[in-house]
Amino acid sequence: MPEVDRAAASRAAVSARRARAAVKEAVRSGTRSALEVAETAWDDPGSPESGLRVRELLQALRGLGPARASSVLDELGIAEVKRLGGLGARQRVRLREYLRARGSGGFRGRLVVLAGPTAVGKGTVSSYIREHYPEVLLSVSATTRAPRPGEIEGVHYFFVDDDTFDGMIDRGEFLEWATVHNQSRYGTPRPPVEATLSSGRSVLLEIDLQGARQVRAAMPDAVLVFLLPPSWDELVRRLVGRGTESSAEQARRLETAQVELEAQGEFDVHIVNDDVRRAAREVVDLLAVPGGAPRP
Numbered sequence: 535m536p537e538v539d540r541a542a543a544s545r546a547a548v549s550a551r552r553a554r555a556a557v558k559e560a561v562r563s564g565t566r567s568a569l570e571v572a573e574t575a576w577d578d579p580g581s582p583e584s585g586l587r588v589r590e591l592l593q594a595l596r597g598l599g600p601a602r603a604s605s606v607l608d609e610l611g612i613a614e615v616k617r618l619g620g621l622g623a624r625q626r627v628r629l630r631e632y633l634r635a636r637g638s639g640g641f642r643g644r645l646v647v648l649a650g651p652t653a654v655g656k657g658t659v660s661s662y663i664r665e666h667y668p669e670v671l672l673s674v675s676a677t678t679r680a681p682r683p684g685e686i687e688g689v690h691y692f693f694v695d696d697d698t699f700d701g702m703i704d705r706g707e708f709l710e711w712a713t714v715h716n717q718s719r720y721g722t723p724r725p726p727v728e729a730t731l732s733s734g735r736s737v738l739l740e741i742d743l744q745g746a747r748q749v750r751a752a753m754p755d756a757v758l759v760f761l762l763p764p765s766w767d768e769l770v771r772r773l774v775g776r777g778t779e780s781s782a783e784q785a786r787r788l789e790t791a792q793v794e795l796e797a798q799g800e801f802d803v804h805i806v807n808d809d810v811r812r813a814a815r816e817v818v819d820l821l822a823v824p825g826g827a828p829r830p
């Protein structure tokens with residue numbers, strides 16, 4: 535091969551490798567499903583997807599290390615070195631079935647709901663998690679309340695007006711929603727939660743008790759966590775100490791807190807919030823799915 539052609543061929547090989555790496559990364563991050571990548575490979579034999587080794591596609595899936603990928607390849611009757619585009623008809627059928635079952639079955643991520651009485655420190659624990667465990671996917675709620683100083687649109691909440699919130703309810707876009715403290719409305723947008731769970735990753739919701747009950751009804755597999763104050767006196771101290779609400783508002787929140795404390799029996803896990811770091815660690819540990827995605 536002449537020198538120029540060789541250089542061009544090696545550039546083409548590098549760019550093909552880069553394109554395949556991008557495909558793997560998209561599957562790893564959950565932006566693309568492995569099934570859709572395989573279908574693209576079979577629709578277009580010249581695509582980067584087509585050149586991707588089946589082993590590499592499998593290893594981009596959550597919870598599938600090299601050993602497990604080898605045994606899956608073995609079960610599917612696919613040789614280690616096979617690329618997606620090189621699979622025979624029967625191998626395609628088997629791989630398609632496997633990826634379909636994985637996408638809809640037992641490899642879903644876990645939905646963990648953090649609730650508890652008002653002022654117990656749910657917000658502090660979730661902020662701690664947001665800051666110290668950036669790999670944890672915290673659902674961003676929509677709310678009709680105004681932003682507090684320092685709160686960022688799309689990070690802490692999506693701040694919306696009443697009409698927008700009504701529209702989201704009408705279109706069935708909420709996994710759950712509630713009016714909290716008889717004041718503003720808060721809701722969990724359903725599509726991002728669904729997409730994340732289907733990709734095998736876990737999601738954390740920090741919501742009120744009414745919302746937690748709706749999630750239990752809609753998704754019985756969800757893990758419901760109740761954050762407890764070290765004592766009632768401590769809860770009162772934290773509520774008054776925050777100083778962001780009027781005294782009428784404080785009284786209303788205390789009343790809500792009392793009713794909410796009585797609901798702890800409905801929850802799967804109880805965590806005492808006497809130390810934010812430890813409480814956060816315990817919540818994060820619950821997001822790991824045995825046999826599925828590794829710890830977030």
Ligand code: 5GP
Pocket residue numbers: 652656657675676679710711712714720721722740741742743744745746
């Ligand atoms: P804050 O206004 O202090 O941010 O939140 C007030 C309350 O609303 C907290 O108890 C918080 O857990 C709850 N909350 C936040 N987002 C949601 C949500 O999407 N759904 C429900 N049901 N409650 C939420």
